[in-house]
Amino acid sequence: MNLSHLYNQLNQRIQTIDFNALYPGFSPCPFALYTDSECFYDGNYIDKTCQFIGNTTIEFEGQHIAIWYVVHSMDDYDQLAASIIHEMFHAYQNSQHETRYPNEMKALVEYQYHEKNLTLKLKEANIMKELSHKYDHQMFDDLLSIRLFRHHHFPYEVDYEARIEQIEGTAHYVELKALEQLNMDIAKNKWLELFEKISNPKYYFPIRVISYGIGAALLKCCEHFSLSSFSFSKIPFSIELIKNVTFKSIEVDYDSTISELIAAYHQETKQIIEKTIKKNECILKGAFPLISLNIYNARYDQGYATSTYFVAYMDQGESKVLNGDFVIKLEQMTIKEVYRQ
Secondary structure (H helix, E strand, C coil), X not given: CCHHHHHHHHHHHHCCCCHHHHCCCCCCCCEEEECCCCEEECCEECCCCCCCCCCEEEEECCEEEEEEECCCCCCCHHHHHHHHHHHHXXXXXXXXXXXXXXXXXXXXXXXXXXXXXXXXXXXXXHHHHHHCCCCCXXXXXXHHHHHHHHHHHCHHHHHHHHHHHHHHHHHHHHHHHHHHHHCHHHHHHHHHHHHHHHCCHHHCCCHHHHHXXXXXXXXXXXXXXXXXXXXXXXXXXXXXXXXXXXXXXCCCCCCHHHHHHHHHHHHHHHHHHHHHHHHCCEEEEEEEEEEEECHHHCCEECCEEEECCEEEEEEXXXXXXXXXXXXXXXXXXXXXXXXXX
């Protein structure tokens, strides 16, 4: 893997982007590409530190930078450049002291998949799909009314969703707007895929993943109605949008599909955990403070969490990382056992 060549290809594209057009005040930051054995940062090969985990932003040498884990040869440079800009936006959020982050570990345990909430959430998504290709102010008002109704009945769940929409949805929106500057044809297809995905309930599990697309879709709808959601306030933008909406009751048209999907998701989670524990490949046992796991698609059931790609923890004051897919027995934020999937 020639990280130098890949870096130069991406950097050339990133330099053509009008960042302020993506999000007012947004500007690029340095970025790094890395593999299991190499790291290329800001034009040079460097020694990789334990901070380099996943695709994200980290604080490195006194500044926020974007990092990307290169797992195989890539030639879709436009898409990858847009993905790097997504991570750069997270760096920008940190530099602007963004405060609307969700408590991910709490939500992993406490977020509930309510049939009524997800049914109405799907109704919102179908409205957004319609609004993606037409202007209809009444439909947008209906969308906000449903969001207000959900927030009233499911405050914890909707607040968590809104915070993911704020942090990751906004970054995903910025990513797609960057892709529009790099390759409009690919960007149009990505937007079409996004609206198809958010209107299909099978993608609502886990809820965190679909919230990227829903946040981006809602911002796309705001474009049509000249609503500015570009500020660093204390309230997620999707909650800000419903502050002045008049509450009204919403009819819920239940569909057995959603209840079936909820049951299947919980059953699949139990099966992953039970199958992994049955293998009995316990690779860590004791009491180790958890640093992080891959929250992106993590699952939880009765004291056990799943994590793909890695889990990071403290061991006698030293941070350590296990690479792979795992089931983790947790007590509060302490790892008791780790099983390899």
